[in-house]
Amino acid sequence: MSGSLEAAAKDHLVRYGGDTFPNLFTKARGTVVTDSQGREYLDFTSGQMCATIGHNHPAIVEAVHRAGEKAFHFFSGMIPEVVAELAQVLARDWLPGDLTKTIFVNTGSEATEVALRMAKMYTGGYEVLALGGSWHGITGGASSVSMASDRKGYGVPAPGVFVIPEPNAYRPYFPGMDEEAAALANLDLALKLYDMQSAGKGAAIIVEPVISAGGVLVPPRSFLVALRQAADARGMLLIFDEAQTAFGRIGTRTGAEHFDVVPDIMTMSKTLGGGLPLAAVATTAAIEADIYEKHFTYYTSHVSDPLTAEVGLAVLKVIEQEKLVDRANAMGAYLRGRFEDLQQRYEVIGDVRGLGLLIGVELVTDRVSRSPAHALGALTTRKCFEKGLSMNIRRRPERGSVWRIAPPLTVSTNEIDRAVEILEAALRESLDEIAAGGTA
Template sequence: MYDEKGNRYLDCINNVAHVGHCHKDVVKATSDQLGLLNTNNRFLHDTLVIAARKLVSTLPEPLSVCYFVNSGSEANDLALRIARAYTKNKDIICLDHAYHGHLTSLMEISPYKYQRGKFPKRKYVHVAPIPDGYRGVLRGENNSELGRMYADKVREVIESAVGEGRSVAAFIAESAPSCAGQVILPPDYLRNVYRYVREAGGVCIADEVQIGFGRTGKYWWGFQLQGEDVVPDIVCVGKSMGNGFPVAAVVTTKEIARSLAATGIEYFNTYGGNPASCAAALAVMEAVEKDNLRENAVKVGRYLLNSLKRLADKHTLIGDVRGVGLFIGIELVLDRETRTPATNQAQQIIARMKEDFILLSTDGPDRNVIKIKPPMTFNTENADTLVSHLDSSLGEIAAMASTQEFIENEPKLIKSEDLTSIKR
């Protein structure tokens, strides 16, 4: 990316520009469609059908019915509506620290937001522990045993809700929780959770807004990391779907889709699935294939992950490095034993990296996890640049701490000139 002064930035965080900023094929497909026809969905057009067919082809059966919307928030909201129409239930199970969108219906099932805003939790919302093997209520290596143990926590939530006379409509979770701190779900977690939820009469919603369209590398979708037999009932996609153009979608089964139609309340979205948005989405999916971006995510993701793990051997501020494909988190801690979040240090590193024209951000409940979700065109040279500058920034922070000029947990940031003097 370049600013108005011609400065060149390395974008390590923009997962909206999925196939790269201003990808020529996406730009051409969208502009050509704008020059031909772009109207609301009262008018049928082939591009909608073609884009839907392409999207469905990337998903396992029986996911075959598409609803186009404008954003990930709209997609998740519609998924709740569909789930409640199908099950005739209202209660939703979500994960702690989850974020699913900015609509009122989604803020209610996003502890990441409503806890910070000190909003009361709704009675029909049930929160299960985030399956985080590093900082969660159960800790250990991400393996099947940990996955089953965390799944049992969801089963306990279901039993508690049923014991109160409530009925479950859906379980919703990101296939790799992002705002919770770039968490990779342990093996067998979704397999067991989906079984418990379905036994309770609910459906399973996979929020792929952050992780979808090949970001994991090997697969198109994050839930596929859990096994070929792990298939959600409803999948929500968005964000990277249009490479910056507003488009998102919900995909479900024919059986579940019929239940929404049976309510008698027509689903209609004026701009969801308009010709230009569908042209953008189709071009993105084609670019992922033509440019071999899933293969690139495997190669570069593995290279970057290994480089960051070597960096952790050098800097004790790094408590954990985790990820898959081009979805990576670096958790910073003050002490590796106590795992005290290094929140202030994480924010300082982000600011320092920006001065070096490298764009990063933080997430997690303590904002101490540096998240890396770059455009899928990210290459090994970009990875080397990122790691090199991160190495320098971590060294500066350590030097500042050793001179006792760094005050732990102080909310203000150190001035950049102070860091420069330390570096010299």
């Protein structure tokens, strides 16, 4: 059966760039995903960072059944009870400051579109400042503010986007400065250039609290404080894209909480749906009232869907009940310790960084030149997969080669030990092959 379906996949599916595995997959539970040959893999990507409470958590399965008893979907104009409840729980238990109003959509890309539309309507402007290495999604507006995306070949991006160099302590644009001074100097220069170029139509500054696709870069707090001040000084709104950082992954409820900086608009996705397509955008009552007066619209066939809201509520409940925010810190410290131990023994592991269970491990040819070890990164990632560990590698020619390690917050120490064992074996084999003049 599966052989013929592999052929069907080849014959009938559009290759979308992310479809890197030759296998087809059938099942996912907790940290483990299974392919059609019955082979199991530890999923240290949390299924593209969505299965934060583990794949197919029983609470999610129950929530889907519950929605089946009630309703999966309504006309977009009808607000389901469960959607009102989810908005209330977010405002009461999860969101920082006065972010009390939320809209529910499907994907992180869509959430970015909503946030940008809100900011443009509120300010009357259209200019957006985004960071180098950012990833806010694949749709039109979102990809315009995403510098880690493949931007070539898709026509004209939305005009009015300006780039702030991303803070990168390991690979700074101006070596020699300390991390914080370098981040602030880059921002200062970017703002001076923006002010020169601006048509006076500023709308927003958008940032991921941890710049993930750009290499798991954790900015200094002062950088986010300075972005807050830069937005205020220009009458622009500050948007935090918390697709990856919200709901416990980094060991706090949100990135805003970790950095103690409150944005005007926060986007959330991934974890919230636990694997189902649910995203949310929160803002203040004042901004919501203003754009309402201006006839703000955003609806799709699946705005405010009851099915995904039922699941979102269940996910948040599990995070509370299983104390997963604390667990992200505890297991994150353990996992990080294991990588720091590897770093002692392998010259090619140049940097280990991150927060909670969002960890970046940067590979270099040697620690003096810090040249990105792209071939090693690709080879090791492939070998890991062959040995039963799925993980993500972020590779950009202009940046480093960074493993992004982000297992579910429910991961066990045994699973971590097994993953590190696989990873070390894959690394050793890859180094031997490269030294022997093999594939690299």
